[in-house]
Amino acid sequence: MIALLNPAWPSVAAAFLASLVEAVEALTIVLAVATVRGWRPAGLGAIFGLIILGLIVAALGPLLNLIPLHVLQLAIGVLLLLFGMRWLRKAMLRAAGFIPLHDEATAFAKETAQLREQARGHESRLDLIAGLTSFKAVLLEGLEVVFIVIAVGAGHGSVVSAAVGALAACLLVAAIGLVVHRPLTRVPENTLKLAVGVLLSAFGVFWTGEGLGVAWPGADLAIAVFAGLFLVVALLTVGLLRRNRVEASL
Amino acid sequence: MNALKATFAELLGLFVDDGMFALGIVFVVALAAVVSALPQASMLAGAILLFGCLALLCASVIRAAATFETRR
Numbered sequence: 001m002i003a004l005l006n007p008a009w010p011s012v013a014a015a016f017l018a019s020l021v022e023a024v025e026a027l028t029i030v031l032a033v034a035t036v037r038g039w040r041p042a043g044l045g046a047i048f049g050l051i052i053l054g055l056i057v058a059a060l061g062p063l064l065n066l067i068p069l070h071v072l073q074l075a076i077g078v079l080l081l082l083f084g085m086r087w088l089r090k091a092m093l094r095a096a097g098f099i100p101l102h103d104e105a106t107a108f109a110k111e112t113a114q115l116r117e118q119a120r121g122h123e124s125r126l127d128l129i130a131g132l133t134s135f136k137a138v139l140l141e142g143l144e145v146v147f148i149v150i151a152v153g154a155g156h157g158s159v160v161s162a163a164v165g166a167l168a169a170c171l172l173v174a175a176i177g178l179v180v181h182r183p184l185t186r187v188p189e190n191t192l193k194l195a196v197g198v199l200l201s202a203f204g205v206f207w208t209g210e211g212l213g214v215a216w217p218g219a220d221l222a223i224a225v226f227a228g229l230f231l232v233v234a235l236l237t238v239g240l241l242r243r244n245r246v247e248a249s250l
Numbered sequence: 251m252n253a254l255k256a257t258f259a260e261l262l263g264l265f266v267d268d269g270m271f272a273l274g275i276v277f278v279v280a281l282a283a284v285v286s287a288l289p290q291a292s293m294l295a296g297a298i299l300l301f302g303c304l305a306l307l308c309a310s311v312i313r314a315a316a317t318f319e320t321r322r
Contacts, residue, residue, distance in 0.1 A: 077279075078275075078276070078279055079265060081275050081279065081303065082265040082266065082272055082275055083264060083265050085271070085275060085303065085306075085307055086264075086265065086266070086267045086268075086271070086272075088307065089267070089268070089271060089307060089310055089311055089314070090267065092307075092311045093311060093314055093315065093318075096311075096315060098314065098315050098318040098319075099318075140260055143261070143264075144264060147264070201303065201307075204303075205299055205300050205303055208279055208282070208299060209282075209295070209296045209299050209300075212282060212283055212286040212292075212295055212296075212299070213286055213292055213295075214286065214292050214293065214295055214296035214299070215292060215293075216296060226300060229300070229304060230304065230307075233304050233307065233308055234307070237307075237308050237311050237312065240312075241311070241312070241315050244315075245319075248319070
């Protein structure tokens with residue numbers, strides 16, 4: 001009970017779940033590269049991507065301390081609203097059946113086919129292309145993880161806790177990927193994205209309000225109330241759209 | 251140069267998918283900011299922010315669903 005009341009918990013949970021989704025997407029592309037060209041370019045590209053990510057974090061970390069807290073909260077809050085509500089909106093449209101669900105098996109097949117196509121004309125440069133593909137996947141998905149960790153953690157000094165949550169998710173996905181050697185198709189990505197979208201949107205409202213000087217009743221506990229409201233609105237809207245679709249098809 | 255442009259587009263895409271939706275969020279935040287500057291209106295600003303975002307989300311998803319239905 002005491003652990004659940006720890007104010008860092010929502011940050012850790014949001015960072016863990018969001019990183020789980022990003023890590024699964026990055027793993028799919030790295031696996032596709034490894035399947036077509038072997039583990040050397042896939043691994044080197046991924047390691048180089050992680051090094052660049054580390055350098056970005058090392059450069060950005062000290063800069064965050066120079067920004068006044070209210071400005072940081074407002075900037076992060078607005079970015080979280082844009083990022084989180086975009087995720088939530090897309091997850092709702094997927095859940096209601098208007099956008100196809102993201103399928104890791106399809107993404108894997110598409111990436112593998114693209115690499116094989118590139119192999120035909122550029123045999124000599126294929127290791128480089130394969131390495132760059134792996135590098136780009138890790139860097140871009142990793143940047144999302146870094147943004148989420150900073151965004152959910154920086155507002156009240158729980159960046160380290162959020163980073164631990166994110167790292168745990170990435171290590172978990174990497175370990176499972178190394179063992180099973182195929183895309184993690186059984187991960188309920190859209191449910192995770194909806195949950196993460198709900199959490200990030202709640203954080204976004206909270207930090208934007210704090211940045212504007214709003215004294216939320218219940219302080220950090222308000223995040224849980226906001227998350228509950230976003231979840232209820234999301235589920236009701238999805239339910240309504242599904243019902244309308246069924247009625248329209250009759 | 252093209253790679254830089256593509257990377258920038260991907261980074262922008264993390265935050266902006268539907269332009270009207272993103273503009274709507276910025277509008278709600280701006281409205282809440284204006285109201286928060288008024289005396290004794292901090293909670294009203296918070297309510298505008300929270301319920302504005304919820305209403306915007308709901309409206310945007312319903313509008314997008316209607317667009318998808320029309321295209322069918």
